[in-house]
Amino acid sequence: xxxxxxxxxxxxxxxxxxxxxxxxxxxxxxxxxxxxxxxxxxxxxxxxxxxxxxxxxxxxxxxxxxxxxxxxxxxxxxxxxxxxxxxxxxxxxxxxxxxxxxxxxxxxxxxxxxxxxxxxxxxxxxxxxxxxxxxxxxxxxxxxxxxxxxxxxxxxxxxxxxxxxxxxxxxxxxxxxxxxxxxxxxxxxxxxxxxxxxxxxxxxxxxxxxxxxxxxxxxxxxxxxxxxxxxxxxxxxxxxxxxxxxxxxxxxxxxxxxxxxxxxxxxxxxxxxxxxxxxxxxxxxxxxxxxxxxxxxxxxxxxxxxxxxxxxxxxxxxxxxxxxxxxxxxxxxxxxxxxxxxxxxxxxxxxxxxxxxxxxxxxxxxxxxxxxxxxxxxxxxxxxxxxxxxxxxxxxxxxxxxxxxxxxxxxxxxxx
Numbered sequence: 001x002x003x004x005x006x007x008x009x010x011x012x013x014x015x016x017x018x019x020x021x022x023x024x025x026x027x028x029x030x031x032x033x034x035x036x037x038x039x040x041x042x043x044x045x046x047x048x049x050x051x052x053x054x055x056x057x058x059x060x061x062x063x064x065x066x067x068x069x070x071x072x073x074x075x076x077x078x079x080x081x082x083x084x085x086x087x088x089x090x091x092x093x094x095x096x097x098x099x100x101x102x103x104x105x106x107x108x109x110x111x112x113x114x115x116x117x118x119x120x121x122x123x124x125x126x127x128x129x130x131x132x133x134x135x136x137x138x139x140x141x142x143x144x145x146x147x148x149x150x151x152x153x154x155x156x157x158x159x160x161x162x163x164x165x166x167x168x169x170x171x172x173x174x175x176x177x178x179x180x181x182x183x184x185x186x187x188x189x190x191x192x193x194x195x196x197x198x199x200x201x202x203x204x205x206x207x208x209x210x211x212x213x214x215x216x217x218x219x220x221x222x223x224x225x226x227x228x229x230x231x232x233x234x235x236x237x238x239x240x241x242x243x244x245x246x247x248x249x250x251x252x253x254x255x256x257x258x259x260x261x262x263x264x265x266x267x268x269x270x271x272x273x274x275x276x277x278x279x280x281x282x283x284x285x286x287x288x289x290x291x292x293x294x295x296x297x298x299x300x301x302x303x304x305x306x307x308x309x310x311x312x313x314x315x316x317x318x319x320x321x322x323x324x325x326x327x328x329x330x331x332x333x334x335x336x337x338x339x340x341x342x343x344x345x346x347x348x349x350x351x352x353x354x355x356x357x358x359x360x361x362x363x364x365x366x367x368x369x370x371x372x373x374x375x376x377x378x379x380x381x382x383x384x385x386x387x388x389x390x391x392x393x394x395x396x397x398x399x400x401x402x403x404x405x406x407x408x409x410x411x412x413x414x415x416x
Contacts, residue, residue, distance in 0.1 A: 028373045028386070035061065038377045039069050042358075042370060050074045055255030055362030058084050058091070058279035065290045065353035067283055074362070078253040078261035087280040090234065090242065091252045091359040092265075094336030095155075096344050097237070097275035098203050100285065102144055102304060102318020103226050103295060104218075104271075105206055109140070110300050113213055116141045120205065123212050127169040132188040140209065142192045143202040144317040145308035151189040154200030155179035156273040157339050158265030168208050171268040172201065179339060196311045200272040207271035218271060229294040231284045235277035237270045251276065255362035256340035265339070273338060279357050286348045286355040289332075305332045305350065314384070322372075323381040327351035331375055337364045345371035349378055 030041040039061060046057050056074035060067055072084035093100075108114035114123070119136045120143065121128065129135040134149055142148035157177045159165045166176060172186045186201035207218045214221045219238035227235050234250075236242050242251065254262045267274035289301060304317040307330075314321055321330040333347030333355075345367045348355035356374045360367045372386035382390075 028376045028382075030373055030377050032377055032380045035063055035068055038374060039071075041373070041377075043071055045366075045370060046071070046073045049363065049366060051259070053363050054360050054366065055259050055261075056084050056089075056252055057358065057360045058086055058089060060086065060279050060283045060357040062283060062286055062348070062353065062355035062357075065287055070279075076252050077249060078255070080249060082249070084252070085250075085278075087278055088234065088250050089252050090247070090250050090276040090278055091344065091361065092254065092338070092342060093275045093277055093282075093344055093359070094273055094338035094342050095200070096282075096334045096336035096346055097271060097273055098336075099318050099334035099346065100222070100226065100275050100277075101203055101206060101271040103285075104210055104222050105140055105144060106300050106304060106317065107225055107295055108210065108213055110296060114140060114209070120209055123209055124205075125212060127172050127208060130185070130187055134188045134190075134192055138188060138192050138205075140206065141308065141317065143199075143206050143209075145311045145315050146196050146198050146202060147193050147308060147310035147315075148199065148202050148205075149188045149190040149192040149194070150186060150199040150202050151197060152178075152184065152186050152199055152201035153180075153197070154186075154204075154269070154272070155338065156200055156267060156269045158267045158274070160265060161263050165266050166268045168204065168211070168268060172204055172208065175201070175269075177268070193310050196315060200269060203272035204269040207269065210271070226295055227281075230288055232277065232281035235275060235281045237275050239264070239266055239274070239276065242276055252359075252361050254340055254342060257362065257364065259362050262340040273336075279359055282346050282357045282359075283355075286333075286346060286357065287353075289348050289350050289355075290353040301350075302329075305330055322347065322375050322383045323379050325349050325351045325379060331379060333371075335368045335371060337368070343367040347371055347374060352378070354378055 030038055042059055050073045056076050059071045061069045070086050076082050076084040076089045109116045117139050120138055120140055121136050138148045157179045159177055174183055174185050176183050210221055211218050222237050256262050304319055306316050307313045308316060319332040320334055321332055323331050325331050329351055331347060331349045336344045341362050341364050343364045344359045346357050358367045358370060372383045375383055
């Protein structure tokens with residue numbers, strides 16, 4: 001056999017081992033066990049990360065529908081050096097905001113004020129999609145499940161102090177505060193309902209839709225119809241309202257990845273990126289999935305946690321579907337990350353009433369990774385992102401292994 005053939009064979013073997021390990025044999029450090037096991041694991045990971053990899057964090061674990069354990073880490077406010085308070089410290093929740101916004105949309109559907117499968121163009125007067133053969137085919141269902149055919153891929157960076165904040169209509173037409181690429185608008189680029197592509201812009205359309213139907217500001221509707229009825233008294237989509245109430249000191253400092261404090265950012269696209277909430281309020285939201293609540297009935301909640309057409313079994317209405325839960329359902333929730341380095345996750349298994357709330361400032365990725373570990377602890381299954389993360393961690397060793405193998409083969413052939 002030639003040297004090249006041996007090198008190729010060795011490389012294929014290494015790749016096969018890496019893929020097998022990542023997709024079939026790899027397991028997180030924490031295994032399915034009792035609550036103490038996952039609590040100890042999280043406390044160790046987050047304590048080690050404090051002041052090194054994160055500025056602050058709030059953790060709540062829910063068991064059987066009840067808050068079972070709580071922990072806080074780091075400094076919530078860089079100026080006052082105040083510690084994190086689970087019932088008081090307000091984190092800007094980035095894309096976790098979308099999950100709560102979905103409750104607001106589905107409340108309108110449940111009340112008969114919005115038809116889930118009718119074109120949203122019927123409700124919009126202040127702004128319209130640009131000319132497209134599909135402009136009258138986009139529905140609220142499509143927007144909630146990221147299947148509306150939009151291609152914006154928006155992450156919203158927000159506006160720093162001194163920067164002019166866009167109106168909703170201006171943001172939808174030409175968004176200035178995107179996290180990557182050049183300023184662009186929200187447009188329909190392909191047939192709705194066929195394929196999934198994450199769209200922050202779609203949730204900005206939903207924000208406008210709520211305002212058009214209710215004839216009130218989005219934050220006011222969400223506070224009156226969703227947040228307060230669920231007992232989420234401290235939470236608000238309106239940053240200015242929090243400041244006006246004298247609670248500016250409760251806003252968690254947004255640290256960057258070097259743990260430097262960053263000025264607070266203001267958002268136009270609050271439905272997509274800017275709910276301010278306490279960990280305790282988000283725990284109340286998760287508890288509402290497994291008990292009667294004054295906002296949505298269980299039939300509506302089940303619909304939100306059901307795979308949607310075109311979403312490839314991974315998304316419901318405003319909810320990521322992480323893994324099946326063994327009870328004809330899914331572990332559901334949402335992750336969120338935003339500048340400078342905010343990273344959060346909320347996840348619930350409706351079949352057991354077990355859930356996690358984890359909010360972090362100063363680290364973009366840790367919350368999602370720990371959320372995936374929680375899912376494995378809860379179900380014994382790896383999420384897709386967990387498998388990809390494991391595969392990514394193995395790439396460098398694999399390349400090194402292939403290189404060393406190739407050198408060994410060449411030397412062996414020369415000696416031979």
